[in-house]
Amino acid sequence: MKLSKLIFGLIIILIMISCNKAYIPEDIMTNPASSDTITYDSHINNIISSNCIGCHSGSNPQGNLLLENYTQVRNATENGTLINRINNPANPMPSNGLMSQSLRLHFDLWVNNDYLEN
Numbered sequence: 809m810k811l812s813k814l815i816f817g818l819i820i821i822l823i824m825i826s827c828n829k830a831y832i833p834e835d836i837m838t839n840p841a842s843s844d845t846i847t848y849d850s851h852i853n854n855i856i857s858s859n860c861i862g863c864h865s866g867s868n869p870q871g872n873l874l875l876e877n878y879t880q881v882r883n884a885t886e887n888g889t890l891i892n893r894i895n896n897p898a899n900p901m902p903s904n905g906l907m908s909q910s911l912r913l914h915f916d917l918w919v920n921n922d923y924l925e926n
């Protein structure tokens with residue numbers, strides 16, 4: 809009896825964890841138009857949270873690269889490493905494969921928009 813309650817509790821916890829995925833707004837699932845305004849707060853932060861933050865945060869970030877806030881993401885984008893790696897099929901970031909073209913295009917437009925924060 810106690811064991812079944814424990815298992816039931818664990819299942820509930822697992823469901824809660826899996827539902828806690830970052831919310832992706834509709835407009836970053838489709839290709840952005842070159843006239844769209846892309847900002848860190850509305851777009852880039854969501855993409856990073858869903859695809860990068862698990863490895864690039866905390867006290868021991870992978871590749872020694874933190875992508876936790878505007879300044880860190882902007883620096884990595886401005887110095888070219890981020891754009892290079894997210895578009896590099898031979899050595900992609902995220903490491904398990906390139907993101908959709910739509911998500912990658914958001915970074916190019918963000919650069920064109922001069923790294924708007926909000």
Ligand code: HEC
Pocket residue numbers: 856859860861862863864870871872873884889890891893894901902903904907
């Ligand atoms: C599963 C873990 C993982 C995920 C997810 C991940 N990375 Fe990485 N990242 C790494 C590791 C490990 C390295 C260091 C080894 C290498 O460069 O391949 C790295 C290195 C990098 C580098 C190179 C840093 C440097 O100074 O050369 C960049 C840029 C980068 N990641 C960006 C990203 C971005 C942007 C995302 C999300 C779109 C992302 N990563 C998602 C694990 C990950």
